[in-house]
Amino acid sequence: MNGVSWNAEKLLSQVEKPGRYTGGEMNTDVKEWDAARLHFAFCFPDTYEIGMSHLGMKILYEILNSQPDMLCERFCMPWIDMADLMRKENTPLFSLENRRALSDFDVVGFTLQYEMSFSNILEMLDLGGVPVLSAGRKESDAIVVAGGPCAFNSEPLCDFLDAVMVGDGEEVIITLSKTIADGRAEGLSRAEILRRLAKIEGVYVPSLYDVSYNDDGTVKSINAKDGAPEHVKKCVITNLDAAAYPEKMYVPFSEIVFDRIMLEIMRGCTRGCRFCQAGILYRPVRERSKERLIELADKLVKNTGYEEISLSSLSSGDYSCLPELAGELIEKFRKYRVSISLPSLRLDSIVKQTLEETQKVKKSSLTFAPEAGTQRLRDVINKGVTKDDLVEKATDAFMGGWSSVKLYFMMGLPTETNEDLDGIGDLAASVRDAYFSVPKEKRAKGLRITCSASVFVPKPFTPFQWAAQDSLDTVKEKQAYLREVLSKQKGVNFNWHEPELSYLEATFARGDRRMARVLYEAWKLGCRLDGWNESFSYENWMKAFESAGLDPDFYAARERPIGEILPWSVIDCGVTEQYLVREWKRALSGERTPDCRKGCQGCGLQRWGVCGK
Amino acid sequence: MKAILAFEKGDAIRMVGHLDIMRAMQRALRRSMLPCRYSQGFNPHMILNFASALPVGVGAKEEIAEVTFDEELTAEEIFSALAPAMPTAMRLIKVRVVPDAHPSLTSLLAMADYEVELEPVPDAQKALDCLPAFCEKESVMITRKSKSGEKTEDVKQLIKSLKAENGRIYARVSATETSNLRADKLTNAILEFAGVKVAYRARRLSLYTSDGQPLWDM
Known part of the structure; x- marks a missing residue:
């Protein structure tokens, strides 16, 4: 660890959780700075505990550092105290490895996981000494790029990002980095490098598109220029077994949110829930083979020392040989005292046998996500779960010794009425009854049911991309109503989300380029760490909308007519607009669409020849 | 059997607190694949004791911890398995096998x-x-x-x-x-x-x- 300046040290002794900033974790690469021809700053725009938990960053960190001529170092958003001190003491945001300032890097890359981290991007750039606005960057300044799910609509970030990678990042991040390194070596201008980047499949360069607007604020036209493609196709890794996956993952000293081995068993989901953006963006479904997963698990257990492996994917219950995989993992690692957890279990796919095997090692709370309270509304959102399913699986779980259940719901879904909210209460009651239906001597003590209701946020590239979000007042009324409904259920806890945060999220999720101004104004007013109560200021965001002359309802609470040019239409996510329109119409008529594992539904990915289903 | 370990808490990780250093040592021992002994009971934990806790902000040239194994091992065997499993800033310095009746480090x-x-x-x-x-x-x-x-x-x-x-x-x-x-x-x-x-x-x-x-x- 070189260059530990006294200046930085002084800051560390004054902040809470200084270990967030000092690095030195097991399995991190401190490469020699001068030996690399490309220096990549991998930035996670939220706190260390969240950033270090993110699987994508672990994957890409290792891919970049495995290139002999490249170096990748990590940055996370400093907490309020550290950010303020850095500014006060003139200490730039520095990397966890060589403690180099952000401005020392050739490429600054952000992962865009959720909209409410956007203000942190501006804050991190500014703290790191990189001009916040693309237009203000000089030839020698870092090229600022991004990827991740929100990269599919990065329009609200168009003033700050030079280039955006869309889709699976494993390969394109290397192509992009090489192109930048070569361009720099050849002495090309920034503009020339960006034009070259625009030629890479999956790379979107916002400055190479002109957008014009109608009088009503909707997009009139989007025109590509300087040879940029009319549509940017997302990148797809076709074979997960062949794709790079870290065999050693960094192990932070302090506890992080997901402090365990994450084994990505598959990518994508075939269920077709109509609210789910990830379900569309990560298509097609690709599985890692059981053999490859066991090989990876073995290396990761030995290289990390972690006590737990979680199988991660959008819908782990759909993995084709889940019982075999779970069984083998449990068997193989029991002697090392490693437990296996299955996080995003779907109600209709929990394998009883797996449940029984998992609990031999460890028992935790079980999560079900019915998402909506009535069958009618579940049909609208195409969530193929029935009340009987839920009761059956919950009963199984209670028989198996579980006593803590979490139920996830969304409120404000299209066509929702109070009847649907009543249904949430009914479901909670059914789960409670299921618990008491198990003989006393067979069930574990201390039933705990937690109902969480988030506010529905319509997202681009989903069948609900045209839908209006409920207004803030409606959401508040519904929350009060639901609180009332659930207060009648004994032993049921109710968690809800800040409606203001979901409202803002909705403005950015489907925002256009003009939203960049709102973001900039909000950041100037001090907005940052918006996902945190300590920092979130709704008032400042509203002021920012005002100074940008924009109405947040235009983005959040407006239903779009089919045919309107959507701000993100340059991006081709593989799923066609026709498919999304059909699904939107079917939703409104309460028609279900089957899982495409049971037969192709024609979403459009077969055009690319990447979907075997 | 018991062994005592001496390791460094380098300047780079001087801001890491005692509980986190403990956990890092446990994970290093797990990576080493050495047969560490665990306590009995509902929530088994590795039998690992430090001579003394170090506060956040203080580094160390030579910290001492004591660990118990299920099998007989030599100090060389322990060292060669554990040294490469330690984080860079927590370098393992030496290992010594001690009798089971060795008094606890904190009492000494x-x-x-x-x-x-x-x-x-x-x-x-x-x-x-x-x-x-x-x-x-x-x-x-x-x-x-x-x-x-x-x-x-x-x-x-x-x-x-x-x-x-x-x-x-x-x-x-x-x-x-x-x-x-x-x-x-x-x-x-x-x-x-x-x-x-x-x-x-x-x-x-x-x-x-x-x-x-x-x-x-x-």
Whole structure:
């Protein structure tokens, strides 16, 4: 660890959780700075505990550092105290490895996981000494790029990002980095490098598109220029077994949110829930083979020392040989005292046998996500779960010794009425009854049911991309109503989300380029760490909308007519607009669409020849 | 069987707290694949004990921990499996096999040596210059927070020796479970006495028994 300046040290002794900033974790690469021809700053725009938990960053960190001529170092958003001190003491945001300032890097890359981290991007750039606005960057300044799910609509970030990678990042991040390194070596201008980047499949360069607007604020036209493609196709890794996956993952000293081995068993989901953006963006479904997963698990257990492996994917219950995989993992690692957890279990796919095997090692709370309270509304959102399913699986779980259940719901879904909210209460009651239906001597003590209701946020590239979000007042009324409904259920806890945060999220999720101004104004007013109560200021965001002359309802609470040019239409996510329109119409008529594992539904990915289903 | 391990807590991770260092050591032992012994019961945990906790901000040249294994191993076997499994800033220095009846490290520990490096600013010299006066003072009271509220204690009672050398402060202080002087408390008392504010890096150098024998050799 070189260059530990006294200046930085002084800051560390004054902040809470200084270990967030000092690095030195097991399995991190401190490469020699001068030996690399490309220096990549991998930035996670939220706190260390969240950033270090993110699987994508672990994957890409290792891919970049495995290139002999490249170096990748990590940055996370400093907490309020550290950010303020850095500014006060003139200490730039520095990397966890060589403690180099952000401005020392050739490429600054952000992962865009959720909209409410956007203000942190501006804050991190500014703290790191990189001009916040693309237009203000000089030839020698870092090229600022991004990827991740929100990269599919990065329009609200168009003033700050030079280039955006869309889709699976494993390969394109290397192509992009090489192109930048070569361009720099050849002495090309920034503009020339960006034009070259625009030629890479999956790379979107916002400055190479002109957008014009109608009088009503909707997009009139989007025109590509300087040879940029009319549509940017997302990148797809076709074979997960062949794709790079870290065999050693960094192990932070302090506890992080997901402090365990994450084994990505598959990518994508075939269920077709109509609210789910990830379900569309990560298509097609690709599985890692059981053999490859066991090989990876073995290396990761030995290289990390972690006590737990979680199988991660959008819908782990759909993995084709889940019982075999779970069984083998449990068997193989029991002697090392490693437990296996299955996080995003779907109600209709929990394998009883797996449940029984998992609990031999460890028992935790079980999560079900019915998402909506009535069958009618579940049909609208195409969530193929029935009340009987839920009761059956919950009963199984209670028989198996579980006593803590979490139920996830969304409120404000299209066509929702109070009847649907009543249904949430009914479901909670059914789960409670299921618990008491198990003989006393067979069930574990201390039933705990937690109902969480988030506010529905319509997202681009989903069948609900045209839908209006409920207004803030409606959401508040519904929350009060639901609180009332659930207060009648004994032993049921109710968690809800800040409606203001979901409202803002909705403005950015489907925002256009003009939203960049709102973001900039909000950041100037001090907005940052918006996902945190300590920092979130709704008032400042509203002021920012005002100074940008924009109405947040235009983005959040407006239903779009089919045919309107959507701000993100340059991006081709593989799923066609026709498919999304059909699904939107079917939703409104309460028609279900089957899982495409049971037969192709024609979403459009077969055009690319990447979907075997 | 039991073994004691000596390892470094490097400057880079000086801001890492004791519980996190403990967990890092447990994970290193797990990576080493050595047959560590776990406690019995509902929530088994690795049988691992540290001689002494180090506060956030204090590094160490040579910390000592004791670990129990299910199988007979030589010190060389333990060292060669564990050394590569340690984080860079937590280098393993040496391993010694001890008899099962070896008294606990905490019960043996009585004193510790510290080194304090001051930021090279003019005020640092001021602090060094007033060390003799500080040593001559009868008592220096400080307050510390404990579970039962604030407590005052006399730093001077806890200092065995104190000197400046090569621009650094060297101190031997009491380090028993009941009377322990932390390096940061000591340094802050000195700086306050000198009336200056200087950044510093403290490192624990070694641990001793009550008769001044290195804990490692016991």
